[in-house]
Amino acid sequence: MSTLEAASGYKPSRTMPIWAEVRRQASRRRTQMALGFMVLLPLIVLAAFEFGGGGGDDDDGNGGGAFSSMADLATSGGLNFALFGLAVSAGFLLVVVVALFFGDTVASEASWGSLRYLLAIPVPRARLLGVKLIVAAGYSLLALLLLVGTSLLVGTLRYGWSPMGSTIAAEIPPGEGLLRLLGICAYLATTLLVVAGLAFLLSVLTDAALGAVGGAVLLWILSSILDQIDALGGIRNGLPTHYTDAWMGLLSTPVQTEDLAKGAISAIVYATLFWGIAFFRFTRKDVTS
Amino acid sequence: MPDLIAGLRRALPRLNRRRVLPAAAVLVVLAAAAVWAVRPTPDAWTTEDFRIAGADVELDSRLYLPADRDGKVPAVLLAHGFGGTKESVRSDAESLAGRGYAVLTWTARGFGRSTGQIHLDSPDHEVKDAQRLLDWLAARPEVTTDATGDPKVAAVGGSYGGALALLLAGQDPRVDAIVPQITWNDLNASLVPGGVFKKAWAGYFFGNGGASALGLLGGGGAGGRGGEMPAVDPACGRFAEDVCKAYLQMATTGIPDETTRALLLKSSPATVLDKIKAPTLLIQGAVDTLFPLSEADANAKGIAATGTPVRVAWFTGGHDGGAGPTSDSDRLKYLTAQWLDHYLKGEGDAPGDDFTFSRVAGFSALDRGLVTNGYSTGSYPGLTGTGSTEVTLTGAAQPIANPPNGNPGAISSMPGITSRLSSVLSGGVALDVPGQHAVFESAALTAPVEVAGAPTLRLRAASPTGEAVLFVKLYDVDANGSATLSAGLVAPIRLTGLPADIAQASPVSVTLPAIVRQIEAGHTVRVTVATSDQAFLTPAQPATYTVAVEPVLTLPTLTGTPIADPGSLWWFVLAGVLGVILLGLVALLVISRIRHRRRDVAVVEEHADTPLVVNGLRKAYGDGFVAVQEIDFTVQRGQVVGLLGPNGAGKTTTLRVLMGLTQPTAGEIFVFGHRLVPGAPILSRVGSLVEGPGFLPHLTGEENLRAYWQATGRPWADARFEEALEIAGLGSSVHRKTRKYSHGMRQRLAIAQAMLGLPDLLVLDEPTDGLDPPQIAEMRRVLQRYATDGRAVLVSSHLLAEVEQTCTHAVVVNKGRIVASGQVSDIVGDSPSVQLDVSDVPAATRVLEELGVRSVKTEGPNGLIVDMNGTARSEVVASLVGAGIGVDRLVPRRRLEDAFLSLVGDNSRGSGDR
Structure with a gap:
């Protein structure tokens, strides 16, 4: 027994099973609250539409852009209601939730001190990051799907199953509308990869979970602000937030997919870069927490 | 919030000398990129303004020349729309000049700063003006000529300018190509279609030309506003008298009379189509209630009848629709450039006679604009389709x-x-x-x-x-x-x-x-x-x-055949990016596999049965701090080894390396003969508690242990869960959340966690920290019992008494070096020295030296430390008393204490526990 390379039953590839990590995160209050809020938000929006009165007089003519038209149409059917739910959450709420899942995952273990015990099991560092990444991605996707699913459900129950309407384009039949909605979800998930990458990198670099989450959101907002400055010209195309609104291209007929492709390229490149640095750094650094 | 700031501070790299340079380099690169992006680009053209003499007027003109021309260049006469000025076509002129053409723009007579009156592209006035411009161009040294007085030139323009291009080409054979856009064939048909007067458009233009201030057609612009406006007839403005009369007649009755019809016809390209020999690219808008597609159709048929090359393109725009979506304006720009490049520069193949058009496909959600799809067909089908x-x-x-x-x-x-x-x-x-x-x-x-x-x-x-x-x-x-x-x-x-x-x-x-x-x-x-x-x-x-x-x-x-959307190229780029990333991942996996196979798995035979061998361990941190200078020690089966030292001696750093958290700078660690590196599987045979417990605060004690064991991926039966729980001794508290635990409870749970699965080597850092005396006593028994059955325990402590009571062996470290090591009984056993308190120190020193002891040191006013060198203590006391020296106290010294005190005496301050 003495010359065994490892304890009986130990295999590096069996450490940190994904389900163990899923349960680890599921038991956390912030996971439960984030997911719960995804279910709650559509209900709040529904209540606001139901009890908020008409309020349709604030139409500012043609200056409202696509967003106001989405609000106007949100009560026209389940698909539009879900679309509205996505539109209001895409800019900030989903960013925060994704930053929470990815930024908190390693940093919180470090701040509790449990990270060093996981590494001493030993869970191989790359495996630890890989499992954390997969589980964080799973929870982020679950949050997105919960938001859309709940919106679609309550919206359809309340407003019925009708074509996806828009004041700017022709109506889209419900079947195709559902596909478009899923396409929008997929694109949003892709753009959120940037936040995921950034938050995960910060999570590896710091022991403070709040710092990683807040840092990722702050940098995201900074990028959005820079994107508003026309003087920056072509540089803005390289900002990670530049193509975040391209999902609206899926609302027009025919779909405008050029920006979708560009946005996906940008997001995937950024995420790969951030995750690459995170893996490179974490597999080499001295864990001092 | 302070938490957030602290987190950010920690997340951002600390500045030190190694990082300042790269950071500065990155900043410089970023700043340079920003400056480069917003830098003013030098224009690709130069301009010069002229007042050129027209037929009987002075024309306000501007010549654009390509900045980097090589010899002479062909020219383009670029005419503006009704109500505009030379400023209206500036961006088109710049773009053409950028493509290597000399571009002459001018304000038509009756508009802006040009003199004269509006004659509606009359062959006797506006067209003659344009002929003077051709003369002027032919005399310019920068412009290519076909013959003396015959410049290589194309006429390009929209609406009013487009008709001028057609009429000029019909009247002057020197024109080599024309690109008339959104213009008319017959003004009678345009303004009085089906015999009904188009009052809204006509009135709009008449008002426009009358004021001659604001141009809306052809791009607009404020030309003429600041110009010296001659006194004008309020009824006719800058319109010529005959044109004014014709309008008034037509607008009054709704039916043009003979004179009016003749005037309109004179200004219509319909009359000169058979004389046009210049290859013609006709561009017409489908959203145009003023000059609908039928006008271009008539022009195309008339010109093509004489065998002149004609090409037609439709776009989604026009007098009502404007320039149309970007995809359309890009197509028109391409067609125009292709036409001019071939017929003026002789570059590129002759453009085919295929016909392109666009159809509204829907609306863009991004900017509420239109989305059009472009189509092409083999030849121009006219207005009757195929x-x-x-x-x-x-x-x-x-x-x-x-x-x-x-x-x-x-x-x-x-x-x-x-x-x-x-x-x-x-x-x-x-x-x-x-x-x-x-x-x-x-x-x-x-x-x-x-x-x-x-x-x-x-x-x-x-x-x-x-x-x-x-x-x-x-x-x-x-x-x-x-x-x-x-x-x-x-x-x-x-x-x-x-x-x-x-x-x-x-x-x-x-x-x-x-x-x-x-x-x-x-x-x-x-x-x-x-x-x-x-x-x-x-x-x-x-x-x-x-x-x-x-x-x-x-x-x-x-x-039509859909024209490929250049945007779809990006999807291929995306696929390429994904492919590269996947390939990179596969390559990384393969490399790590190969490395994994090649890694040193040899067992060092001599250490194969030794739980822990530390050889020449050294750890220097990135900032130059050396936490461990050199440490060697061994833990054998059955031993409980105490790692003793003051705070900052390097104990914790040593244990961190032992857990695979930190890379040593030098030295090796063997556990049962296997080299220990971060993540080495042999770590699974080591249980550890370093730097305090680490638990998930939202789980109970029991759940924490379960979660930990699940993370090991090992069979549940191997955990010896009940035994561990018993050692923790938490009773029913094991079902409470750990965030509510006291320090001691957490400590005990952490020791239980370290013992899960009964690892062969147990490494505990300050295990009795936070425990009360009965628990400490219990812990000692537990550790001693643990080290049976071939297992071993390494305990670090800064408390002498604890090591003495718990351990079989001890290693004393200070400032990263081993000061003493060996069996505790050896170290703790009697030392050859004693501490004496005597009444007369100098006398006692003399007596002792006579006795032949090895050394005598004074300590305090009455104290002496004496290395006995084999002399019996009783003999010392007898000698001293015999010499009349009072002995208050004689205490045997112990080795461990010697070692510990000597180092603590040197420097009781830790050098920073890292």
């Missing part, structure tokens, strides 16, 4: 009223109102007045129809006056009943000699304006015949007509 679809209309003869003076009038288009192209196209403005229109509708279409051209139908009308002015419109009605008048286009007709009774009326053919539109399946086609339209002048007298439409409506169809 095929046709017949649609059956139903509806009985209906009486409709002509309102007096055309009020209230139906609305089809809003000339001169710059509205969104999308609202023009979606027919948002179209409105019919009840009682004034008849409706004939088809059944829902079973298949989509791709209409491109002028639909035709036959119509019968009866009028009590024998005359009628009617407006025939074609609506596309969707399933919800929402009707769209494509591009706001209507066909006005003036019928004469009508019977009073519809039954006696004979059918007349009506050609509707050409449209480009896909009518979807399920939509219906509605033909409306109305009596009024605000854009036209209708008879002032009220009357009631009766109209009926023959059932057959012929829709010309055209199926």
Whole structure:
């Protein structure tokens, strides 16, 4: 027994099973609250539409852009209601939730001190990051799907199953509308990869979970602000937030997919870069927490 | 918030000398990129303003020359639209100059700072002016010439400028190519279509030219505002007298007289088409109620009849629709450049005669603009398409009223109102007045129809006056009943000699304006015949007509090949990026596999049965701090080894390396002969507690242990869970959340966690920290018991007593070096030295030295430390007492204490526990 390379039953590839990590995160209050809020938000929006009165007089003519038209149409059917739910959450709420899942995952273990015990099991560092990444991605996707699913459900129950309407384009039949909605979800998930990458990198670099989450959101907002400055010209195309609104291209007929492709390229490149640095750094650094 | 700031501070790298340089380099690169992005780019052209003499006027002109021209360059005469100036075409001029052409722009006579009066592109005035410009260009040294006085030149322009290009090419053979855009063939047909005066457009232009201040056509601009305005006739403004008279005549009666018709015809390219020899690219807009597609069609047919190369392109825009979507303007720019490059520079193959057009596909959600798809067909099909679809209309003869003076009038288009192209196209403005229109509708279409051209139908009308002015419109009605008048286009007709009774009326053919539109399946086609339209002048007298439409409506169809969307290229780029990333991942996996196989798995035989061997361990941190200088020690089976040292001695760093958390700078660690590196599988045989417990605060003690064991991936039975829980001794508290635990409880749970699975080597850092005395005693027993069955325990502590009572062996470290090591009984056992408190220190020292002890040191006022060198303690006391020296106290010293005190005495301050 003495010359065994490892304890009986130990295999590096069996450490940190994904389900163990899923349960680890599921038991956390912030996971439960984030997911719960995804279910709650559509209900709040529904209540606001139901009890908020008409309020349709604030139409500012043609200056409202696509967003106001989405609000106007949100009560026209389940698909539009879900679309509205996505539109209001895409800019900030989903960013925060994704930053929470990815930024908190390693940093919180470090701040509790449990990270060093996981590494001493030993869970191989790359495996630890890989499992954390997969589980964080799973929870982020679950949050997105919960938001859309709940919106679609309550919206359809309340407003019925009708074509996806828009004041700017022709109506889209419900079947195709559902596909478009899923396409929008997929694109949003892709753009959120940037936040995921950034938050995960910060999570590896710091022991403070709040710092990683807040840092990722702050940098995201900074990028959005820079994107508003026309003087920056072509540089803005390289900002990670530049193509975040391209999902609206899926609302027009025919779909405008050029920006979708560009946005996906940008997001995937950024995420790969951030995750690459995170893996490179974490597999080499001295864990001092 | 402080937490957030602290986190950010920690997340950002600390600045030190190694990082300042790269950080500065990154900053410099970023700043340079920002500056580069916003830098002013040098213009690719130069400009010079001239006052060039026209036929009898002075023309305000500007010549653009390419900045980096090599020798002479061909020239382009770029004319502006009605109401504009040379400024209106600046961006086009710059773009052409950037492509290597000398571009001459000028303000037409009667506009802006040019002198003279507006003659509506008259061959005697405006066209002659343009001929003078050709003369002027031929004399410029920068411009290529075909012969003396004959420059290599093309005429390009839109609307008013487009007609000028056509008329100039018809009048002057020196023009080598023309690109007329959105312009007319015959002003009579444009301004008085079907014999009905297009009052809205005509009035708009007359007002415009009269003021001659603001140009809306051809890009607009404030030309002429600041110019020296000559005193003008308030009725005619800067219009020439004959033009002014013609307008007044036509606008008053609604029917142009002979003089007016002659004047309009003189200004029409229709008269010179057979003389045009310059290759012609005709660009016409489908959203144009002023010069509809039929004008370009007439021009194309007239020019092509003489064998001159003609190419036609349609786009979604025009006088109502503007420049159209980007995809359209990009296509037109490409076509224009291709045309000029071939016919002026001789570059590129001769452009084919294939025809391109675009069709509205939908709306962009991003900017509410239009999305169009481009199509091409082999040759220009005219307005009749390449095929046709017949649609059956139903509806009985209906009486409709002509309102007096055309009020209230139906609305089809809003000339001169710059509205969104999308609202023009979606027919948002179209409105019919009840009682004034008849409706004939088809059944829902079973298949989509791709209409491109002028639909035709036959119509019968009866009028009590024998005359009628009617407006025939074609609506596309969707399933919800929402009707769209494509591009706001209507066909006005003036019928004469009508019977009073519809039954006696004979059918007349009506050609509707050409449209480009896909009518979807399920939509219906509605033909409306109305009596009024605000854009036209209708008879002032009220009357009631009766109209009926023959059932057959012929829709010309055209199926083009979609022009590839350059945007789809990005999807291939995306696929490429994904492919590269996947390849990179696979390569990384393969490399790590190979490395994994090649890694050193050899067991060092001599250490194979030794739980822990530490050899020459050294750890220096990145900032230069050396936490561990050099440490060697061994832990054998059955031993409980104490690692003793003050705070900062390097104990914790040593244990961190032992856990694989930290890379050593030098040295090796072997556990049962296996080299220990971060993540080495042999770590699974080591249980550890380093730097305090680490638990998930939201889980109970038991859940924490379970979660930990799950993370090991090892079988549940191997955990020895109950034994561990017993050691923790938490009782029912094990079901409480760990965040509510006291320090001692956490400590015990952590020790239990370290013991899960009964690892062969247990490494505990300050295990009794936070425990009360009975628990400490219990812990000692536990550790001693643990080290049986071939297992071993390494305990670090800064408390001498603890090591002494718990451990079988001890290693004393200070400042990263081992000071003493060995069996505790050896170290703790009697040392050769004693501590003496005597009444007379100097006398006692003398006596002791005579006894032959090894050394005597004073300590305090009465104390002495004596290395006995084998002398019995009793003999020392006897000698001292015999010498009359009082002995207050004699205490045997112990080795461990010696070692510990000597190092603590040197420096009791830790050098920072890292």
